[in-house]
Amino acid sequence: MKTTYDCIPCFIRQALDAARLATSDEKIHEQVLRGVLAAASKMNLDQSPPVMGQYIHKLIRELSGHDDPYKKIKDRFNNFALKLYPDLQQRIKTSSNPMDTAIRMAIAGNIIDFGVNAKIDNSIIFDTIEQAMSVQLFGNIDILCDSIDTAKNILYLGDNCGEIVFDRLLIEQLPVHKVTFVVRGGPIINDATMADARETGMTELVTVMDNGSNVPGTVLEKCSKEFRECFAHADLIIAKGQGNYETLSSCEKNIFFLLKAKCQVISGHMGCEPGSFIVKRSS
């Protein structure tokens, strides 16, 4: 999807939040703001929003001198989700429909998105899990389950740290030998990278690869050749989160987008209510 006008004020707000998170130096906050404002004034709106996200966070890394400003946040939410993991796994195992419960759990995990909201606490995660268990999903879980049953190889595009543990809970319900889990090629916001896949046990469960790019989404032209080949050969792609939806919504592959709609631009584009829990097949 293209960048909408409504994305622009949100970019500026995100840039300021992220700059404050990276450093307490107010001069750098100002440099980031001025840089992002100037870039946004000339930006190509045909690009998807994560391309600007990549620019913003590159600028913050350069100006602040921090290679990975979200490292502490990423560790914190990986550890928090790992603590929840045994109970959530038990809940899935003992539920009347483990696949349905695991899919809902994976969507709930998408709330841990620091690109949209710089203030996420544990209570919002608990609330989102409970909501996800009973809410009417936007989309159709049954079609996804059918696709899983018939798929020869499944590419699972991860999104954020913490969330990756919720993805693991779902992947445990899939035919793991057919699954490849994908992380970003480098640090960007709180998105999961190879280090996070290792820390959260994902590498012991399935094959994990990185996509060779640090866009907070999946812009194929910016990804590695190796990833693009895997992507081309997959007959089922499960894509987590807003960034993957924003960058792949027009892609002609068998993609199921699993996410929580956390902004009005996304819910408007998908045709659902803001806050919806989504399992939507590419059209």
Place this chain on the structure above:
Amino acid sequence: MKTTYDCIPCFIRQALDAARLATSDEKIHEQVLRGVLAAASKMNLDQSPPVMGQYIHKLIRELSGHDDPYKKIKDRFNNFALKLYPDLQQRIKTSSNPMDTAIRMAIAGNIIDFGVNAKIDNSIIFDTIEQAMSVQLFGNIDILCDSIDTAKNILYLGDNCGEIVFDRLLIEQLPVHKVTFVVRGGPIINDATMADARETGMTELVTVMDNGSNVPGTVLEKCSKEFRECFAHADLIIAKGQGNYETLSSCEKNIFFLLKAKCQVISGHMGCEPGSFIVKRSS
């Protein structure tokens, strides 16, 4: 007060809302956005926020070809407030402390501010009036009442349309022969101009002058010589709204700011909770 970093994303959001209000032409929405982004990237942050407000709305007027995009909104809220006027006037007259009630009413009227919020409906105005009647005010009404008793001439700096009717209710409780009411020198957002003072009966009640400037606040250097002289000679200034606070908060005059704190930058600067009803003397 100076422009804070938190004002910047808000400017961009306001510019988009205002552009959409002025025209349905999406090309102009984009031109406004790009223009405001470029200007904000180079702006002097020592200026108060209304200076950027003036720039944004000048750009929108020029690009949309509308001299006064808020004309319909201004008329609507003047008429709505005039319909409420007899009942509100009765409520003040029959209250145990008419001056206190009238001051609270005038602060409540400040909710009609399209600079902060492009979506104001009648119900929020009713709710704000009821809140204002009983809420603990931030500041001290008694000191204002004492100042009114001893003042030789009172300059009352108006703010928005609709709100001007609430100002009239307060001014009816003041020694009207000592009061001069001030409107903006030209259309800007939904701020009251001389035409609105006439439509709402203010010109029949007290002397009304315009300040010679269409900044949505009071930047003295940009105001007319005549207004600056009145300002210099006034021994009590009642300044309504965020824009007047933002531009006059450092001014060394006997100013009472009457407003509702509608954004966190203002409440943070004043040291009160967001949403507070304020009657604060200049320090």
